[in-house]
Every structure is written in structure tokens, then in C-alpha cells.
Amino acid sequence: xxxxxxxxxxxxxxxxxxxxxxxxxxxxxxxxxxxxxxxxxxxxxxxxxxxxxxxxxxxxxxxxxxxxxxxxxxxxxxxxxxxxxxxxxxxxxxxxxxxxxxxxxxxxxxxxxxxxxxxxxxxxxxxxxxxxxxxxxxxxxxxxxxxxxxxxxxxxxxxxxxxxxxxxxxxxxxxxxxxxxxxxxxxxxxxxxxxxxxxxxxxxxxxxxxxxxxxxxxxxxxxxxxxxxxxxxxxxxxxxxxxxxxxxxxxxxxxxxxxxxxxxxxxxxxxxxxxxxxxxxxxxxxxxxxxxxxxxxxxxxxxxxxxxxxxxxxxxxxxxxxxxxxxxxxxxxxxxxxxxxxxxxxxxxxxxxxxxxxxxxxxxxxxxxxxxxxxx
Ligand code: B12
Ligand SMILES: Nc1nc2c(ncn2[C@@H]2O[C@H](COP(=O)(O)OP(=O)(O)OP(=O)(O)O)[C@@H](O)[C@H]2O)c(=O)[nH]1
Ligand SMILES: [Mg+2]
Numbered sequence: 092x093x094x095x096x097x098x099x100x101x102x103x104x105x106x107x108x109x110x111x112x113x114x115x116x117x118x119x120x121x122x123x124x125x126x127x128x129x130x131x132x133x134x135x136x137x138x139x140x141x142x143x144x145x146x147x148x149x150x151x152x153x154x155x156x157x158x159x160x161x162x163x164x165x166x167x168x169x170x171x172x173x174x175x176x177x178x179x180x181x182x183x184x185x186x187x188x189x190x191x192x193x194x195x196x197x198x199x200x201x202x203x204x205x206x207x208x209x210x211x212x213x214x215x216x217x218x219x220x221x222x223x224x225x226x227x228x229x230x231x232x233x234x235x236x237x238x239x240x241x242x243x244x245x246x247x248x249x250x251x252x253x254x255x256x257x258x259x260x261x262x263x264x265x266x267x268x269x270x271x272x273x274x275x276x277x278x279x280x281x282x283x284x285x286x287x288x289x290x291x292x293x294x295x296x297x298x299x300x301x302x303x304x305x306x307x308x309x310x311x312x313x314x315x316x317x318x319x320x321x322x323x324x325x326x327x328x329x330x331x332x333x334x335x336x337x338x339x340x341x342x343x344x345x346x347x348x349x350x351x352x353x354x355x356x357x358x359x360x361x362x363x364x365x366x367x368x369x370x371x372x373x374x375x376x377x378x379x380x381x382x383x384x385x386x387x388x389x390x391x392x393x394x395x396x397x398x399x400x401x402x403x404x405x406x407x408x409x410x411x412x413x414x415x416x417x418x419x420x421x422x423x424x425x426x427x428x429x430x431x432x433x434x435x436x437x438x439x440x441x442x443x444x445x446x447x448x449x450x451x452x453x454x455x456x457x458x459x460x461x462x463x464x465x466x467x
Contacts, residue, residue: 126176159189169239194251275363286397288379309371400429
């Protein structure tokens with residue numbers, strides 16, 4: 092069928108519109124149910140990022156439960172759920188309910204999209220904070236996030252241990268609180284996953300997490316870093332999108348964080364809090380790395396460097412930096428041409444360090460990679 096194009100509101104210029112708030116807002120932007128209309132959320136995500144907000148985009152086809160778990164673990168100030176498929180009357184009350192079930196009865200839920208006027212009251216009655224309609228201006232959307240960004244309660248306010256951990260991580264990462272040494276413990280295994288932007292780190296982590304849970308190898312946590320804008324301090328945290336939380340449910344704790352450059356200064360606190368919460372293994376995904384980005388090495392026990400075919404010739408392999416810090420190498424996107432020559436070049440410089448070939452999108456080679464990561 093042919094649709095008329097929906098009107099997209101004018102974009103906002105890049106400016107930090109949140110510097111005066113109690114803390115930098117974190118918004119979980121997601122879509123539930125079988126709703127493929129993602130044009131609006133993409134525009135909203137960009138407008139939020141360009142206004143100094145940290146946006147965690149959890150992707151399409153979420154269940155109310157997976158969205159609630161994501162909002163709790165990401166310690167979102169609010170969930171911004173975009174509803175375009177006429178399923179709001181069923182899914183939105185379930186979302187509010189699930190937030191309470193997973194330990195965050197106070198989570199603010201804002202919705203927008205195709206919500207008929209006559210349904211607005213029942214959405215409010217279900218516990219929804221704000222209802223927005225098509226044509227809402229980007230400035231109004233940013234305002235709705237500002238209204239939702241209230242003074243944060245202390246971690247111990249939450250009875251649910253994971254909700255408390257998620258809040259403690261927020262405080263530790265933004266520097267407003269430093270946990271006591273006695274409140275921290277390093278998990279037995281801390282593994283860094285680094286490599287150039289788009290190499291497939293998050294897809295690999297998602298696939299590794301699935302394999303880890305299938306094998307019942309203990310409690311796994313993931314911390315994934317994405318860049319923060321030097322202009323607005325906003326960030327689009329898109330690593331979580333690769334993980335299927337509809338399936339993994341609560342079996343993996345996953346937290347996205349924004350940093351400027353390679354400033355991992357808060358990582359020791361984050362590692363310590365996650366270990367103290369009883370996690371055995373922590374995977375840390377770095378921001379997309381360049382040749383010089385080697386800082387992660389000092390925080391983790393082992394580092395996997397993810398490479399993809401077609402990035403250069405064998406001279407690149409001899410350059411100092413990123414390739415030196417790998418305890419093992421992953422040649423991901425092994426379905427791309429040039430894979431054999433990448434492996435050959437890596438063999439020349441690997442000095443016995445293992446090389447794994449993977450196709451992360453299909454889970455191919457991932458069981459072997461997990462074995463390799465756990466062996467160290
Ligand atoms: C473009 C469009 C499509 C595109 C989608 C492209 C894409 N990747 O998104 C295509 C052609 C693929 C499509 C397909 C379908 N569509 Co369509 N589509 C539209 C259309 C014309 C515009 C949507 C749009 O992009 N608007 C522009 C963006 C920027 O606006 P927005 O998404 O509404 O978001 C704004 C606000 O709503 C608000 N907002 C949204 N969410 C949130 C959340 C929060 C927290 C806040 C604060 C604000 C907020 O802020 C945004 C900025 O203003 C609408 C009609 C309309 N005028 O809305 C129909 C419409 C949404 N589609 C509809 C239908 C039925 C379908 C199909 C089922 C049609 C079919 N039979 O094939 C399929 C289903 C696809 C799927 N997999 O889900 C219906 C939905 C009916 C309903 N809900 O009752 C609509 C309303 C058309 C109609 N009048 O019948 N569609
Ligand atoms: N063909 C192919 N595509 C892949 C593979 N692994 C990942 N991708 C795709 O590559 C793109 C980037 O994947 P991500 O996992 O987000 O990469 P990333 O390294 O985490 O990216 P940043 O976090 O932005 O640095 C996505 O479109 C993935 O679907 C693979 O093995 N083969
Ligand atoms: Mg990533």
C-alpha cells in the first residue's frame with residue numbers, strides 16, 4: 092500500500108540543553124510489539140543526543156518485560172516508548188506493571204505515536220506519565236525528558252539488588268559518589284573486547300552472552316562504552332541493540348555508558364561494584380578503537396582485538412598500538428572477502444597468540460571464541 096509521508100518535525104541544532112539538571116538524563120527509547128515504524132524513534136534519538144541526553148536505543152520488537160529490564164539495568168530516568176501499531180492498550184499497562192515487577196515501580200513511562208485521544212485517559216490510569224502525539228516538536232520531546240530527570244535516590248533505596256547496582260553504577264560513573272574499598276570486589280574474569288568502529292564487537296558480545304548463558308557458566312555482566320559528544324555531552328548508546336533481551340531476559344546484566352575519548356577513569360569502580368554484586372565474568376566493550384587506543388589493557392585481564400577483512404595490508408600489522416595489546420585476535424565478518432589474507436597477516440605477527448575466525452551475525456565461530464576467552 093502507499094502511504095502519505097508523515098510530517099517530520101524540524102531538527103534541533105546541537106546544544107547542551109541539560110547542563111542545568113541534577114544529572115545527565117538517561118532515556119531508554121524503545122518500541123514494543125510488532126511495530127516496524129522506526130523513522131520517528133531515529134529522529135527522536137538524534138534530537139535527544141544533540142541536546143545533551145544519553146539515549147539508549149533498545150531497538151524494535153521489544154516485549155514489555157525486556158524494555159522494563161533494560162530501563163532498570165540502564166538506570167534510565169524515563170522510558171520513551173513509541174507506539175504506532177495500535178497495541179498501546181495492551182502493551183503499555185504491561186510495561187508499567189513489568190517495571191514494578193523488576194524492581195523499579197518508580198520508573199517514569201512516557202509514550203508517543205499514534206495514540207487516539209479517547210485512549211489518553213486509560214493510558215494515564217495505567218500509570219503513564221506523559222502521552223505525546225504525532226507532530227510533537229523535538230523541543231517538546233527534550234522538555235519531556237527534562238521534566239523526567241529528577242534528583243536520584245540513593246542505591247539502597249531500591250530493594251531489588253540489580254536496581255541498586257544500576258543506580259550505584261550511575262553515581263560512580265558520573266563521579267558523584269565513590270564506593271568504599273570494602274564495597275568493591277573484582278570479578279574473577281574481566282575481559283576487554285576492542286577493535287575499530289563497526290567491527291562487530293557488540294554483535295560478538297551479544298552472541299557470546301547467548302552462548303555463555305546456554306552453557307550455564309555463571310553470572311555474566313557486560314559494560315559497553317560508546318562515545319559522548321564533546322559539543323553537547325549527549326550520546327547515542329547503541330550497543331545494547333544487538334542483544335536479544337526478549338530471549339536472555341535477566342540472565343545477563345548489561346550496562347551502556349558514555350565516555351569522552353579513552354577516559355576509562357571510572358572503570359575500576361564499575362568493575363569493583365559489578366564484582367561485589369556477585370558477577371563472575373565481566374565483558375567490557377570499548378568505544379570503537381583506533382591504532383592508538385590501548386588504554387583498556389590496563390583495566391582488564393585479557394584483551395580480544397576484533398579485526399575485519401579488507402582494512403589494510405601487512406604493513407598495517409607491524410604498526411605499534413592496538414595490535415600489540417591483543418591477547419587474542421578475532422577476525423570477524425569472515426563472510427567478507429579478504430578473510431584468508433587477514434588471517435595470514437595476523438599469523439605473521441601473532442607470536443602464538445590465538446586467532447579466531449567468526450561471523451558474529453550467525454554465531455559462527457563464537458563457541459570456539461568463548462572457549463578461547465575463558466581459557467586464559
Ligand atoms: C511512514 C509510515 C510508514 C512507513 C514506515 C517507515 C519507517 N521505517 O518508520 C512504512 C511504509 C514502512 C509503513 C508501514 C506500515 N504502516 Co505506516 N505509517 C507511516 C506514516 C505515514 C508516517 C509515520 C512517520 O514516519 N511519521 C513521521 C515521524 C517523525 O513521526 P512519528 O513516528 O509519529 O513520531 C513523532 C510523534 O509521534 C512523537 N513520538 C513518537 N513516539 C514518541 C515517544 C515519546 C516518548 C515521545 C515523547 C514522542 C513520540 O514524536 C515524533 C516526532 O514528532 C503513518 C501515518 C502518520 N501520519 O503518522 C503511518 C501509520 C503509522 N502506518 C500505519 C499502518 C497500519 C502501517 C502498516 C500496518 C500498513 C500495511 N498494511 O502495510 C505497515 C506496518 C509496518 C510495520 N512493520 O510495523 C497506520 C497505523 C494505524 C494505527 N496505529 O492505528 C498509520 C497511522 C497510517 C494510517 N493512518 O492508517 N508505515
Ligand atoms: N556480514 C557481517 N556483518 C556483521 C558481522 N558482525 C557484525 N556485523 C554487522 O556489522 C555492523 C556493526 O556491528 P556492531 O556489532 O554494532 O559493531 P561494533 O564494533 O560494536 O560497533 P561500534 O560499537 O559502533 O564500534 C552491524 O550491522 C552488524 O550486523 C559479521 O560477522 N558479518
Ligand atoms: Mg558496539
